[in-house]
Amino acid sequence: MDMKNAFLNGDLSEEVYMQPPPSYDHPPGKVCHLQKALYGLKQAFRAWFAKLSSTISKLGFSSSSFDSAIFIRKTYKGYTLLLLYVDDMIITGDDLQGVKEVQNFLYTQFEMKDLGRLSYFLGLEVSYDSKGYYLSQAKYAIDLLCRAGLTDNKTANTPLETNVKLSPTDGTILKDPTLYRQLVGSLIYLTATRPDIAYAVFYIVSQFMAAPCTSHFTIVLRILRYIKGTLFHGLHFSAQSSLELKAYSDADWAGDPTDRRSTTSYCFFLGDSLISWCSKKQTIVSQSSTEVEYRVLTDTTSELLWLRWLLQNMGVSQSNATTNIYCDNKSAIQIAHNDVFHERTKHIEIDCHFVRHHLVSGKLCLISVPSADQKADIFTKAHPPRPSKLSAKLAIKVSSHATTNIYCDNQSAIQIAHNDVFHE
Structure with a gap:
């Protein structure tokens, strides 16, 4: 759904004045005292968000503690989710009656436009069939x-x-x-x-x-x-996939030739579907490959905790209390299971304690994986052409709708395009 003139609905909590427009007839020396937000005001974004939040809270929605742009309502019939991006929103859930109720409620509160079933959102093209969704x-x-x-x-x-x-x-x-x-x-x-x-x-x-x-x-x-x-490549989310969360953690030690900083990379799968990934340069220089892997494990653990909380908040509970993290560095895994620190690991003790704390508490399980099966490896370095392996690792597929529609109002041009016989 799309909100028309969203910012004009925001209520101002401060006193804001503006000079009258040039074409507006007003007494000399007078200014306008704004009662509502206008486009161009710094307060407009926050005022609109506060207005929508307070409005849909009357219907039982509450903002997620882990992503403020997601509003969630839970009833005995199921979950209803509303994702907001400025004036565009997606409404979904397993409570179909609840989705319709939200639409009707928004119609009564704001001037809305129903864009139908999700097919295009902020540059993302969404197609679906019985096998799942394709982005x-x-x-x-x-x-x-x-x-x-x-x-x-x-x-x-x-x-x-x-x-x-x-x-x-x-x-x-x-x-x-x-x-x-x-x-x-x-x-x-x-x-x-x-x-x-x-x-x-x-x-x-x-x-x-x-x-x-x-x-x-x-x-x-x-x-x-x-x-x-590879124009029509994208992500595929299988309808038959499980909802088990798992992660792959990898690093490239001292990969940058200029400052010798290392690469942090990880990726998360929900069943067979890739939902989160990272590839970035670390902020400090690491003295060993084990230290690099531990810093990546720390970032991966932080992302893991956030994803678990977010999924649980959205009603997607994990069947297992422990999430597997696959790592191809055995030294890092061994140190995580060993609470004895010596001179070689003293400088990474905080990261060790953080990972080990959640390892002992049962939030995660570290599993050794061969480098050839490390799915996060693609985020650490350039690779030779391996399209089939790449697709298998990251669930990247070619769209079944690999044809793009071009609309033209000249039938003669369309007929000639379909006919390979050219005349004078």
């Missing part, structure tokens, strides 16, 4: 390619060349970095459904936003050519 950003990617001027047919098999390493001084500094920053910013949003480019975008090209060089821009173009060849 992609094909249209968004096409617009991005047009903005970059990539109109030829060249594509790339991978986002990066194998073992690519970049430094801040590679190449000549771009005279105008505006396009580079726009493209990288758009690529960051594209990773919402394309985890296969997360390492290339978050770890490689994003760190050169301040002073990008020609070599960095070349990498951005290669990522875009890879996207061009």
Whole structure:
């Protein structure tokens, strides 16, 4: 659903004055005392959110403690969820009557527009069938390619060349970095459904936003050519999948050639569906691979706790009280099970205590996994072309709706497009 003129519904809690519009006839020396929020006010966002929160609370909704943009109502019939992004909202749940009740209630309170069953939301294209849901950003990617001027047919098999390493001084500094920053910013949003480019975008090209060089821009173009060849790839959420949460944790020790910082990477699956992932540079230099893995385990444990709380808040309870974290570093796993610290591990004692606390309390279970089966490995380095293995690891699939509709009001042009016989 879409809210019309959302910010105009916000109530102001402060006294705010503004100069009258130029065309408004008003007494000289007088100003307007605002009773409601207006677009452009710094208070408008908070006022609108407070207005909606107080309104739907009358229907029994409460904001989630773990994500304030999600409003939840639980009744004996089931759960009803409302996800808000400024003036756009998604309403769902297993209580179909409750969903309809929320719609009717919102109609009476605000000027709303029903956009029907979810198919497009903030650049995300949603399609579904009996097998589950499929999320992609094909249209968004096409617009991005047009903005970059990539109109030829060249594509790339991978986002990066194998073992690519970049430094801040590679190449000549771009005279105008505006396009580079726009493209990288758009690529960051594209990773919402394309985890296969997360390492290339978050770890490689994003760190050169301040002073990008020609070599960095070349990498951005290669990522875009890879996207061009995999335009309809996206995430698939299986309807037959279980709701068991599991995580994979991995790191690349001292992978950055400039400052020798390491890479943090993890990914979470709800059954067979990828729901959360991370690829970022660590903030400090680690002295050993075990230390790196422990810092990643700390971040993974924090994300695990938040996801468990959020899922429980949404009515998705875990069948097991323990969540498995798969790690390919046996030293890190052994130290987590051993509460004896010596000189070699003293500097990572806080991380050890944090992971071990939740390990002992039964919140998580550390399981050793071979590096070949480590699904988070793709977020730590560039890989050679392995499309089938990549799809199997991250549940990335090609949309069954790989055709994009083009609407045209000239029937002659459409007929010629369907007919390969050309005349004068």
